[in-house]
Ligand SMILES: Cc1ncc(C[n+]2csc(CCOP(=O)(O)OP(=O)(O)O)c2C)c(N)n1
């Protein structure tokens with residue numbers, strides 16, 4: 001049996017990052033992700049790593065950019081308003097094709113918003129946030145175990161595809177305690193011949209850069225990057241299906257919302273409603289194939305979200321609007337009750 | 353035949369794109385000579401700014417990275433913290449270092465980050481076509497201060513070296529100029545020292561180079577150098593503003 005340890009979600013991210021070989025953390029304090037920084041501040045100096053509290057999120061992401069350019073496994077973490085400030089660096093990191101891990105433990109917005117859990121940065125994470133054409137691999141943990149395993153996976157994927165992996169979590173999973181195991185963690189290693197290490201007079205100088213003043217040259221980098229993204233879309237979508245075998249109604253939910261949704265699915269099944277759940281684990285690449293397949297046999301979809309309806313747009317796209325998709329949501333840090341979701345399932349069953 | 357003048361090894365063969373008479377070329381050369389003389393090209397990583405020197409990554413022969421506008425000291429911090437045995441320098445203009453990147457500048461200095469910062473103060477935003485910089489002089493006419501910089505409206509120029517020297521953190525803060533041979537020679541010494549300090553692990557060393565922008569000042573290169581002497585240097589006096597080691601040794 002795997003050895004289990006009881007951990008808070010945020011701490012699980014920090015510990016997993018260290019196990020993944022991350023020895024550099026740059027961040028700026030913000031609730032509700034504080035435990036990540038606190039854990040790093042305690043651990044890093046003891047294991048020869050670096051924890052540095054930057055003067056702002058802008059500085060910390062640009063520190064991450066520099067560190068990533070040297071080929072080190074590096075991360076930062078923040079929450080919604082802080083991620084807005086990191087957008088500049090996220091764009092540079094994407095344009096320079098260096099790998100990094102960024103954690104967003106979301107809180108309600110817009111503006112200063114609140115400090116309660118939210119999923120309202122779905123658009124920001126999956127559609128950009130920073131300027132220019134780019135993607136990030138967006139991983140949405142729904143348990144403390146996944147906070148850990150997706151962090152390790154995130155580092156692996158970032159290195160493999162030379163891009164940012166973002167852990168899109170929320171305040172609830174961040175604060176929640178659950179028993180987890182690190183035993184299955186697989187740490188992958190990739191060569192980084194592009195890294196800035198000093199050429200030691202043995203090779204041509206390496207340049208990490210996102211500036212191309214010739215439009216045809218810039219276009220070429222965009223097309224090449226999107227070729228790489230295509231491979232990610234082909235190979236890396238992750239999702240969980242729950243009671244989908246005979247489902248007529250498909251609930252779609254990620255992160256903490258999926259746990260509420262699961263309870264509602266069970267309750268609806270007890271009422272005889274054939275309902276199942278698809279839980280996207282990667283929000284980008286979105287599990288389009290799974291949803292497209294579900295659209296063949298299910299008559300309606302319910303998107304459960306802690307926002308005003310963001311993922312629902314991707315559900316509609318993936319199902320090519322073949323079936324009605326309704327929204328079951330709360331916002332601002334509120335969480336729907338299983339009853340609210342159950343009500344939405346019943347309505348979908350009745351074709352409402 | 354004896355070679356009397358050569359391109360420093362730490363510069364590539366790529367032709368510089370700077371305007372005729374622009375001191376950016378001289379300052380690049382001084383940085384490269386310092387790198388050559390210290391024999392550190394193989395382990396140096398340079399950080400280019402956003403500004404006229406944006407393509408410095410093509411000109412310096414060491415490993416290079418292009419930072420976001422003003423963030424070079426943060427990017428350099430990330431590099432240095434991962435690779436403390438490498439030599440890391442930034443090369444930044446006044447808009448980059450003293451306006452949009454002021455927080456990164458002050459905090460990397462306060463942390464005594466063991467990096468070398470080359471700060472090119474030409475009192476204007478060169479790259480974007482001559483707008484007012486945080487270092488533009490009172491009364492200076494620029495594209496965005498067409499009636500002259502009115503300090504009552506947009507405030508006073510920032511004396512970066514004086515300001516940073518008030519911090520406990522940094523090791524070495526000096527201001528130099530490149531408007532005549534004597535000043536160029538002294539500038540070279542200061543730049544080399546700023547790299548030497550890093551090699552010795554002494555910490556944050558910044559050399560402010562009072563430069564010129566003949567194009568956007570609307571002057572001939574010769575006239576621009578005269579203006580450096582008559583207007584810039586009285587406001588931005590040359591000198592060593594902080595030298596922790598020298599102070600400790602009672603020099
Ligand atoms: C975030 C951002 N804002 C604005 C710009 C536009 N911009 C490019 S260079 C520059 C000013 C550069 O001036 P300075 O740092 O003094 O360098 P110089 O060109 O004078 O050497 C500005 C505002 C940019 N590239 N990025």
Ligand code: SF4
Pocket residue numbers: 369370371373374375376404474478479564565566567568
């Ligand atoms: S615009 Fe000014 S600073 Fe820029 S290259 Fe030309 S002269 Fe030099």
Ligand SMILES: [Mg+2]
Pocket residue numbers: 403445446447472473474475476477478485
């Ligand atoms: Mg300037």
